[in-house]
Amino acid sequence: MAGKASAGIRMGAFALLAAALAACGGTSSKEVPLDQYSAEEIFRQGEVALETGRRPAESLRYFQEIERLYPYTQYARRALIMQAYVQHQSKNYEEARSAAQRFLDFYPGDEDAAYAQYLMALSYYDQIEDVGRDQGLTFQALIALREVIERYPDSEYASSAIMKFDLAFDHLAAKEMEIGRYYLKRKHYTAALNRFRTVVQDFQTTSHTPEALYRLVEIYLSLGFEAEAQTAAAILGHNFQSSPFYQDAFNLLKGKGLSPESKGDNWLSQIYRQMIRGEWL
Numbered sequence: 001m002a003g004k005a006s007a008g009i010r011m012g013a014f015a016l017l018a019a020a021l022a023a024c025g026g027t028s029s030k031e032v033p034l035d036q037y038s039a040e041e042i043f044r045q046g047e048v049a050l051e052t053g054r055r056p057a058e059s060l061r062y063f064q065e066i067e068r069l070y071p072y073t074q075y076a077r078r079a080l081i082m083q084a085y086v087q088h089q090s091k092n093y094e095e096a097r098s099a100a101q102r103f104l105d106f107y108p109g110d111e112d113a114a115y116a117q118y119l120m121a122l123s124y125y126d127q128i129e130d131v132g133r134d135q136g137l138t139f140q141a142l143i144a145l146r147e148v149i150e151r152y153p154d155s156e157y158a159s160s161a162i163m164k165f166d167l168a169f170d171h172l173a174a175k176e177m178e179i180g181r182y183y184l185k186r187k188h189y190t191a192a193l194n195r196f197r198t199v200v201q202d203f204q205t206t207s208h209t210p211e212a213l214y215r216l217v218e219i220y221l222s223l224g225f226e227a228e229a230q231t232a233a234a235i236l237g238h239n240f241q242s243s244p245f246y247q248d249a250f251n252l253l254k255g256k257g258l259s260p261e262s263k264g265d266n267w268l269s270q271i272y273r274q275m276i277r278g279e280w281l
Helices: 002-024 039-052 056-069 074-089 093-106 113-125 136-151 158-185 189-202 209-223 226-239 244-255 267-277
Strands: none
Touching (some): 056 074, 074 113, 113 158, 158 209, 226 244
């Protein structure tokens, strides 16, 4: 008897979802208003629409309606995080951030809070390649990713956040290098030097540091600042001796009768003392 009842419930649920999909597809002459369904039933319709539809946005109205019709239920909470997910999948990044932030405001201690924060970070991170030289979104991505790493270190999203943080950080350094090369090509040495100096000082852990040091050697030799050029090459040689940029820097100095070594009392010699000798005071 219990088996027959369970089968009846499953068949009834299947019929409900089939009717909802038929209504969405326009095959039903009369669509049943969503307020006639329970929060759970609407949520299931949203899940089916998300899994079977070609466009994630088709499921969005179900999750939005749950929040409107049943604002104080567990399904309203789950529907809100689903709104953030669907908006992100649809590349509506501002709307995704808005939904994720509302989730964090309303349910800061929920088990999905880490995921909401991660979606916030992704909504910035996924736009990094589309913003040209405007790095505001990259900084926002770094801030949001750091929140995931620091607030939810044991979550399943922490390792991905760390990887993306490193990539976003590297992206900032890459933009500094791009602008520095632009100025250097036009022999605007001071402007170029400032960009490469930023990479060496602020982005030491990125993959662009060896080239930045080499460019500093180039510029300082062009300007006649031999001590700075030698010191930049010394740092390059100590930390990145296997890099082709070190050999190029060594050859530039050799052509001037110079060699890589820390000389003088300048910003590079301070970095040399800190990085190589461990003298921080």
